[in-house]
Amino acid sequence: MTDLPLSVRGLNKKFGGLTAVQDVDLDLQAGICTALVGPNGAGKTTIFNLITGNIPPDAGEVLVNGKPVRGMVPHRIARMGVARSFQDLRLFGRMSVRDNVLAAIEHSAWLWQPGGGAARRAREAAVDAALDRTGLTALADARAADLAYAERKFLSMARILATGGRIWLLDEPASGLDPHSRARFVSLVRSAVADGVTICLIEHNLDIVTELATRIAFLDRGAKLAEGEPQAILRDPELIGIYFGERRT
Template identity: 65%
Template sequence: MSAAREDAPLRCEGLARSFGGLQAVAGVSLALPAGQVTALVGPNGAGKTTLFNLITGNLRADAGAAWVRGRPITGLKPWQVARLGVARSFQDLRLFTHMTVRDNVLAATERSAWFWQPGGAAGRKRRQAAAEAALEATGLAALAGARAIDLAYAERKFLSLARILAAEADIWLLDEPASGLDPASRTRFAELLRAATGRGVAICLIEHNLDVVAELSDRIAFLDQGRVIAEGDPRSILRDPALAAIYFGDRHEPATAAAETTA
């Protein structure tokens, strides 16, 4: 294993998960370097979201292991993984729809039940400041008192990201975060991600819009049938005709025939 892979804030080795006779994730090894965006690309059903669920503890792995800054996280509950600085978004957003925008963001800063919050008044003030900064960064400050259910779709997307920002996590797992965004919102989203990587945040995103992938990612891991079959720089991966055939469902050869690409 390379030193760079060993030093990555989050890495997994041989993660696997089956559902009955279907092997959704089949021995995936992946490292997320600090200060980079790694995109997971592949056809529908390739195992991308299942991999996120294995890392975050939403699903239990049949085999393999994952580490956050060298600490084993396999078998931990989702809230335990989150406390180690891993934040994620979901395709269905999972917001508290009848709570205000501000309260949705504040909820992401709560590490335990409210009456056990550490830090007293100073800690509470720090959490409130983090929430307000996240709302400002995502353009939601003027909507802080609105209910999440009353937001437009793009605004809900940014609320999901504001929760991650306020949690001050240094590992982000984003599941289709740019889907449904208009061009201006996509530009703001890209700026937020670049600002985060500039602070050393390790980001992994699942995204079907290949223009977004090309614009934002530093590296791509291409998944097919539960396996990483290629990994490398965006230019090499996105221009590989064998991988394009797999992605668009025009297979003329088995997925395992796709050559691994390195940066």
């Protein structure tokens, strides 16, 4: 049996007396988009933080291509092909668009690393390709701080593209986008999925979820309540009630 790109088994995390993630199992299947859906505080971003090593789990395991990563620092997990966006984007505002993208692959850009001119040209080609796919080529020399909000969102996506990672964790990447920019984003994600990239998406816009996701995992209060095809999950009256604030007893 081929190892899944990413699996989570029995993941748990508490912050003081608050249970943020409770016994979550999750499999990301190769080359599809899986959406994490649930109300605010359901534990979605915490799961991303646990997967990427930004916070340690209290219990459970994360496997990347069948290999356990618990205890690894975030940059080591990233080098295994796990690329991530953040709600707050975390761009370098005073740096150019191009340098922001280059910084995402800087672990291979140190002067004392092997590869010489060929490696430098490969990095530059990766940056150029990422800027082209996100529509930012004409803004390559602009400061990140001077970009419009939507273009900052696409800069975050360009950084992911440049890494060459095959597992993407996208945390509300389309929030606040205008209709035209949303369409650009949907096209970009669909293209990546068609290229075989495995994507996990946190997104509150259910229209985008239904456009992109093949599977949905529904979470509430840190627990996974259901998982399945989007139509089945989003037509469940109990789950939709929870999503829109009708709490369970």
